[in-house]
Amino acid sequence: MPSRSTARLAALTVAAVCSAASAVVLTSPAHADAVRIHDIQGTTRLSPYAGQKVTDVPGIVTATRTYGSSKGFWLQDTTPDDNPATSEGIFVYTSSTPKVAVGDSVTVTGTVSEYVPGGVASGEQSVTEITKPTITTVSTGNAVPAPVVIDAKSVPGRYTPQGDTANGGSINNLPLQPKKYALDYYESLEGMNVQVKNAHVVTGTDPYAELWVTVKPYEHHDSRGGTVYGSYDSQNTGRLQVQSLGATADFPKANVGDTLTGTTTGPMDFNQYGGYTLVAGQIGTLKSGGLQRETTKKQTGKQLAVATYNVENLDPSDKTFDQHAAAIVHNLQSPDIVSLEEIQDNNGATDDGTVDASVTVNKLIDAIVAAGGPKYDWRSIDPVNDKDGGEPGGNIRQVFLFNPERVSFVDRAGGDSTTAVGVVKEHGKAQLTASPGRIDPASAAWEDSRKPLVGQFVFQGKTVFVIANHLISKGGDQSLTAQYQPVTRSSETQRHAQAQEVNAFVKDILKAQKNANVLALGDMNDFEFSGTAKILEGDGELWSAIKSLPKSERYTYDYEGNSQVLDQILISPAVRRDSFQYDSVHINSEFNDQISDHDPQVLRFRP
Structure with missing residues (x-):
């Protein structure tokens, strides 16, 4: 699920002003x-x-x-x-x-x-x-009713009832069954004084002074303290948002794996930024779980290391360049190729027609060198102004960084923002008609969204095709706590069309060269079990390599108490046959002081 809109108000909860747009209109006695x-x-x-x-x-x-x-x-x-x-x-x-x-x-x-x-x-x-x-x-001065204690025993294991088909799939008119469904249980406490004890943090504190806890710490848990979101039918029922009823300056700065020891008490509220929320007048004492940022293994001399990293709207005015550089050099161990998502143009969100991002990219490259890393070279294609979505004026795009001492880029003229890259067969091998190039930028699938960047690389004499993606976000999807169950994921329509475009392009490569090394990677904005992933994988043209990890380790993003996959590296059969290694490097998503909301992914293999 993607990141919250930057236009969100700083208020901790949405206004409760009843208007025609926000109130349910019902007919009843006066x-x-x-x-x-x-x-x-x-x-x-x-x-x-x-x-x-x-x-x-x-x-x-x-x-x-x-x-x-x-x-x-x-x-x-x-x-x-x-x-x-x-x-x-x-x-x-x-x-x-x-x-x-x-x-x-x-x-x-x-x-x-x-x-x-x-x-x-x-x-x-x-x-x-x-x-x-x-x-x-x-x-005045009366005792407040004792809080209802919410714990693992009180919260049912089933998440929500099926919506009433006669009422458009809504659960609004269904009789509440608080002993059967978690959402019914929380609804039965709406407005009441409630309490959690020794609550385990499963999403770190965000900029809005909110965090998420679970009263079921062993529900789909991972070794770092989070709760993994593994399928649409396997919801984490113990999740609950916590906000402060007092000064936000006093709100704890928590990471995943921390604990709010003692009691956290306050009324049960509901808002559009997470659903059921304990608005705490009393917050437990923060106990650190000692979570540390991960470091991946260094690739061997014969391994090609390829990474994808969403750097979250990076532009020259940001203060995070040194931190991103340190992450790439030390935590990612200087991959040979890095696909960057959300590189903004040289003046960021200023909407004046600027599309060039050379200042942004070179500032990051210089910071990487200063951190002890290689002098990366880079390739990208500037988008048409304001046509690729993202922050207005930012012109986000994907960028390839590559270490020229380890890998070379095959430059082939003709690639630009509006020309579709193709595949040809030369001497029995697949070749791109343009490198770098963009996949069918005129297709309706890419309207107001990032177009995939394709590049042809050579590592130790072997050709590797890399497709850098940033598919359309989940914005507009109904929340997990919506009145309609199952929820509608409206953003999938365009994302599925995008996945079909990427899969079709991979098919073209494999048709020209059955054993081609192809990687389709980036911020796919969807889960490894999703319909989007299935379309990308097709009939075996690709396979999401994060599925090589145990289920408890499959996450790249932490949203509303769910550790989930948004970033993926999909590999062709030739790469899958090799002895590849995959790592989701957890340096951001679980921490309150993150420099991006995504964790980078690294694949190491021998072409």
Whole structure:
């Protein structure tokens, strides 16, 4: 899943302002008397009182939110019913700083609303709220209801029910089964005071003062403390986002494998940036797990080492060049060929028509030399301005770095931003019509997306074809916690078309030379088990080499508590027959001080 939009607001949660774009419109009676919170919450995700005015709803204030656009407080009933499906807590949206305090006993009169974080079009679940409130304080200084402890025993092993086909696949109207499904369990606690103990961190702290923990540390775990996302049908149910209800400056800077010892307590919220979230008024003490950045093995003299590395919108104004250089030299052991993704043009996001990236690339090469690495040479093709997606004005593209002391590049004129590279057969061997070249840049598959860069290399007399990719992102896909189950992955349509283009090009190479050494690598923006990977692999033309690793080691990216694969190196049969070595080098994705959100991948083999 890709990275969050850079346009995201710094507020920790989305605004809870009910509007035509964000509220579920329901028809119901205009007024209801003598109801309690569990009546409002009901036994499904939608309140039976949505759209109604409710009067004198009692409860204790458990927490207040005084920052951002979603100001208000959480209210919890001290007289619960005996139905585990009905939550006893609710958020009261005040729009301005609430005038109540934790421990106040109050009654609230207002209108029940179903607010959809991110808007109805996002497909997210809704949050049941009381809006336009009139608040009466009954007493102050009361004890807050004891938190519900969320642990491995309480969270079911199944993730979510199948959506109601008669309702477009939505789970909104299905009766909650909190003992059967994890998402139903979390929904049954919406707005309530909850707690996790000695929680294991599975996604490090991000720039928005958020992290992810799991209450099931042995659920699909890897040796470094994360939870691996291994298939669409094997969700990690113990994941929970943690935000701070207080000052973000005090939020712990955690890495994967760390632990929030003691108790982390606060109301259960829901937002479009991860779904169910514990908004902590009390955060456990951070205990380091001692996670260290990995270093791969050095290639032997007869091995060709090829790497792919997404350097995350790198441009000359960034402060990370020395760190990226150190990573390439020391952690990756100076691969012979490095495919870089997200190299921006010379003035970064300034949208003035600049497409040349020579300053960016040469600054990185100079930093690599300063770090003790080789003097890399490089090849790339500048894109047409603002036609390859990414950050507006950035003109991201793929770039080949190569060590000329170890490998040579076959330069063949004719490659440019709009000309399609082809394959010809010369003296019984496959050759590119242009090197470097781009795969069918006029195809609709590449609209507003990066076009694959193809290059022909020679290592110790053997030709190797390398296809550098950055397929379209997962932006627009529904979240794992969406109201529609199974979720819709709309971005796959274009990505599958792109995968077909790449596979067809590989077929052309193998048709000309059955035993050709071909690598298709880069940020594929999809999992090794995905339909995209299957299309890339085709009928055996390619194979994703990360599948040579144990399942517990297959990840390149950490998103919402899931360690998952986005970056891949796919290899042709000739490469697969060799005694290759594959390494996902974990230097970024698990750390709060990452210099990129992707882990680089390295393949070593003997052509």
